[in-house]
């Protein structure tokens with residue numbers, strides 16, 4: 151796959167179309183269409199996060215998309231952060247609306263307005279709700295399919311309210327764990343950092359961010375966890391009676407992911423032939439291709455149907471590709487679409503009670519005994535997931551440069567450090583970890599390196615300032 155910027159973004163745009171994932175020809179910039187194959191990848195990926203949230207005491211709910219202007223503007227920091235990105239609805243038909251309505255850029259304000267009606271006493275807490283909806287942000291930077299959208303079509307936002315500061319802190323830890331497990335399930339390596347004061351979520355006390363590194367060496371923010379403190383609770387008067395009969399404002403958190411999760415699966419695991427999908431999100435996990443030799447078509451088709459039924463019965467997402475085209479065409483199609491396993495069935499194999507498997511991730515082709523079909527498939531699936539993770543970790547780690555304390559003397563000679571960092575970001579790209587030094591942790595330094603300060607990250611027990619070129 152293209153390792154440099156132009157090949158990567160060309161490869162990425164190309165694959166969305168060729169693998170029939172997404173059609174960006176919709177007549178509004180920053181808006182696009184999930185095609186059925188892409189929609190299934192999205193469905194399976196977000197089933198994983200839904201299950202993780204449901205199993206940790208979250209409840210899925212659904213809030214209106216329209217937000218009255220005065221409600222959106224209630225929390226000063228929040229509206230300041232979003233005022234340039236909000237889409238407004240001003241008319242109902244021909245009738246001008248007396249109150250402008252915002253298309254939700256995110257849902258703190260509608261949700262916390264409702265929480266005020268739900269929270270009276272400490273036993274009403276914690277509340278842990280989430281929704282998977284479309285949100286709207288008038289992005290002025292370069293829009294990109296599934297990466298920087300104006301209609302964010304898969305915005306999973308969780309919002310929580312707690313009786314104590316400690317409970318909210320623990321919720322941030324739980325959310326970070328959930329995202330770690332989620333991205334691990336998808337084989338997406340991430341760097342977790344605490345965003346700098348000047349780049350936190352509008353209205354939050356602090357923001358913890360998950361970044362991954364794309365094949366072009368640029369980082370992509372693919373998830374964020376915000377500790378909102380009592381900022382919104384005070385603005386929305388989320389006041390409750392405490393256990394000891396006093397009064398306090400709720401302590402809140404919120405955490406979000408979006409379509410960038412889908413973009414990351416595509417970008418991190420693909421190769422020049424196309425997608426390489428982790429089995430847990432692959433729309434088709436196993437494709438069966440009967441090799442039809444003259445006069446022996448019957449044998450291959452019958453065995454193919456038998457194998458298909460066995461696998462279907464076991465709950466695999468399996469397809470029998472009986473199209474009347476050359477096997478080689480079928481091989482290419484399914485390698486492009488990233489089906490993890492291909493089964494080839496020819497008369498000779500059938501006679502010898504053998505089955506030929508092909509792994510999309512490594513390109514290995516090997517035979518198993520027909521009687522070992524299910525074990526063979528399960529073992530291969532597990533091995534594929536392991537290999538996909540290892541390869542993605544290798545790729546991402548190759549983009550990380552840790553400047554050791556030797557460079558620390560450079561920290562004092564800031565000019566030399568800046569030149570060093572700029573050179574690494576230009577040549578090797580990726581993320582540079584600079585031993586934490588409070589003199590560097592500011593916007594001037596960020597400007598001088600002509601890149602972004604992702605934040606403070608921990609590595610081998612030390613604190614580093616992580617810097618990178620970002621999407």
Ligand SMILES: Nc1ncnc2c1ncn2[C@@H]1O[C@H](COS(=O)(=O)NC(=O)[C@@H](N)CS)[C@@H](O)[C@H]1O
Pocket residue numbers: 255256257258287289296297298299300302306307308351371372373374376404405406407408409410
């Ligand atoms: N324009 C966009 N297109 C696609 N994904 C986006 C866009 N803007 C943000 N995201 C993704 O959405 C995640 C959450 O957005 S956010 O602004 O950081 N956080 C919130 O909105 C909070 N309410 C958490 S729910 C980000 O981490 C990023 O991965």
